[in-house]
Amino acid sequence: MLWPMKNKFFLLTFCLFTLSVFSQNRTYVKDDKLTPREHNVDMQHLLLDVSFEPKIGKVIGNVALTFTPLLSRVDSLYLDAPNIIIHHILMDEKEIKFSQNKKGITLFFTKSLSWENSYTVTIDYHCFPRKGIYFIGWNDEQNLSRKQIWTQGQGIDNRHWIPHYDEMNDKLITELIVHFDKDYKVLSNGNLIDKTEEGDLTKWHYKITSPHPSYLIMLGIGEYDILEKTAESGTPLNLYYYPDWESRVSSAYRLSKEMFDYLEREIDVPYPWESYAQIPVQDFMYGAMENTTATLFGDFYFVDSVSFNDINYVYVNAHELAHQWFGDCITSRTSSHHWLQESFATYYGYMVEKEFFGKNYFDNTRRKAKDKSLKEALKNDNPVACSFAGGVRKYPKGAMVLDMLKYVVGEDEYRKAIKHYLEKHAYENVDSE
Ligand SMILES: [Zn+2]
Known part of the structure; x- marks a missing residue:
């Protein structure tokens, strides 16, 4: 994710909490976030069927969660669900008991679950979330605003509109069925596998084919047209735009296809998903967010x-x-290893600039990144790989560490190592020793 402010990028800091009673420490600073959150089941599949009442910011949902116990016996399950109003929870078509506090719900199973089987619970609910999903312009009486619904899940905000285990250390297949006014387009992660008219509504059914962390679940709803392109590898590229901004499309999306082709060649590992979409939204609080297969970005970048x-x-x-x-296919296990996402994304962003804007441009960027890093070192000696490294270390300094690594080991060896790293840990969590 990027957060631009006064030409600098600031990092969103994450508040992960852990149920663990011990902590691991593999760096020279004490970092409580090194220990991943414990969980007693492995989430495998999330199917959300959802509709909205945008004028009152209401989400009406039914989520089916399929999981396998990680312990030989599991008799309860905690899910993140702050301020979500639960109607009922079913397993095998029978209601199961639950208790609720401000942060979540605990399900109590009538019989202990065994790790040999997988189970599905369905939760029927509604909520009026103030985080995670945003209703833009639906009560604008002067009709100056666009009308949109969009989401921002990172770090732990999707829990405000979907009850589930909301942590980066568990990956699952996700599937969203959205019922919405037929005059609007709906984008979510993965392939659009079904689109059906339902009177004044359209049902949109999206499904991703490989597991990803739930903070990358996204929705983008609004009035859009789509410029469809195809990468050299055959991956569909869907570039969303406001119909009244069609004249800006070529400048706003300049080099989109070219950089896709370049990164597939440079990284030497095929793009890990089925398609890639990009969608601008109004009033986005950051710069852009790398939701799996569907990057969402602030429309202030959509320039002529x-x-x-x-x-x-x-x-x-x-x-x-x-x-x-780096982030979606392989994901940091906790926020302590967040540099494995941001430093890599920053470095490959610099590499794209080098490819298309030239070596002088890259050298200037590198000089600025080094200056920022040295200035940061005057404040403290925190490492790049810790949860409180700060934006300068996780973004430009980490990128410069990778550049230095490439210089030391040589370009061929560096590229081989990156390829091995990505292939070995594809669709898994990673950390740094
Ligand atoms: Zn980023």
Whole structure:
């Protein structure tokens, strides 16, 4: 994720909490976030059927969670679900008991679950979330605002509209069925496997084919047209735009296909998902977010050819695309290892700039990154790989560490190591020793 402010990128800090009673420490600083959150089941599949009442910010959902116990016997299950109003919870079509506090719900199974089997619970609920999902412009009486619904799950905000185990250390297949006004487009992760008219509504059914962490579940709803392109490898690229901003498409999405082809060649591992979409939204609080197969970005980047010289989407476009490998396909186990996502996305963003803007441009970026890193070192000696490293270390400094590594071991060896790393840990969690 990128968060631009006064031409600097600031990192969103994450508040992960852990149920563990011990902590591991593999760096020279004490970092409580090194220990992943414990969980007693392995989530495998999430199917959400959802509709909305946008004027009152209401989410009406039914989520089916399929999981396998990680212990020989499991008799209860805790799910993150702050301020979610539960109607009922079913397993095998029978209601099961649950208790609820401000942060979540605990399900109590009538019989202990065994780790030889997988189980599905379905939760019927509604909520009025203030985080995770945002309703834009639905009560604008002057009709100046666009009307949109969009989500921002990172770090732990999707729990505010979907009850589930909301942590980066468990990956699952996700599937969203959305019922919405037929005049609007709906985008979510993965393939659109069904689109059906339901009177004044359209039912959109999206499914991703490989597991990803739930903070990358996304929705983007609004009035859009789509520019469809195809990468050299055959991957469909769907570039969403506001119909009244069609004249800006070529400048806003400049180099989108070219950088996709370049990164597949440079990383030497095929793009790990079935398709890639990008969607601008109004009032986004960060720069962009690398949701799996569907990057969402602030429409302030959607500029015409004149404004392109002052602000443009090229670097952010490359950074979020690189995250599809580094962050989405392989994901940091906890926030302590977040540099494995941000430093890599930053470095490959710089590499895209080098490819298309030249070595001088890259050298200037590298000089600025090094200056920032040295300045940061005057404040403290925190490592890149810790949860409180700060934005400068996780973004430009970590990128420079990778550049230095490439210089030391040589380009061929560096590229081989990255390929091995990505292939070995594809669709898994990673950490740094
Ligand atoms: Zn990022």
